[in-house]
Amino acid sequence: MNPGPIDLCAAEDLSEHGRAYTFDLMWQGECVSAFALRFKGRVVAYLNRCAHMPAEMDWNPGEFLDADRSFILCSIHGASYDPRNGQCAGGPCGRGALVALAVKEEGGRVTWYPSAGFEPLSFT
Template sequence: MTGERHLCAGEDLADGGVGVRFVVEVGGRPVSAFVVRFEGAVHGYLNQCAHVPMELDWQEGQFFESSGLYLMCATHGAVYAPDSGLCVGGPCRGASLAKLRVEERDGNVYWLPESPYEAPAG
């Protein structure tokens, strides 16, 4: 496993605002991922709906629905709790987004790769 990866400055993530996308490797293939801020904390997930593995954001980085309280899949309307990734409404109720280990320190946000989600080679 490789070391941590810098994603963005902490100030780039507003509560319930635009997220930052990045790429992880799952089983040797690149997969979109994202980090957002909710209630002051950062949370990272694979950018794949638990219903059908399609990207959630309706425009790049737009993961929250209009209230800023839930993450929402633009394709089928599945709604997720931003702090746990649990689907709380829609076609995948009870399933969860794949959570990634992220950390905020010294004004920056980092992804800490863990199996089965690794940093892409290169």
């Protein structure tokens, strides 16, 4: 059963290339962290799980971007990801990618649309 859209935060909470909104969800039977951030005007969201090793990546809570605010940078071993699509852009993530979540910005809110295999914590 699909839980339907999940409201995450106000659109204005996500500043351009700024701090991410973080939240937890169930994925493959495991509670994992995820984040949404605004990059080049668009809101994107991914699991907070590096493709190199299953570790959380943020430097400080909600801080995922590098010093130039150009790439998502894993704080563990420095893998970098293109924020637009989650593809590895350098470092030990090889041909890997972040796991993307379907999000939309509408009516001044950021909404997550869970797909198969993803569930909000409150739904389990």
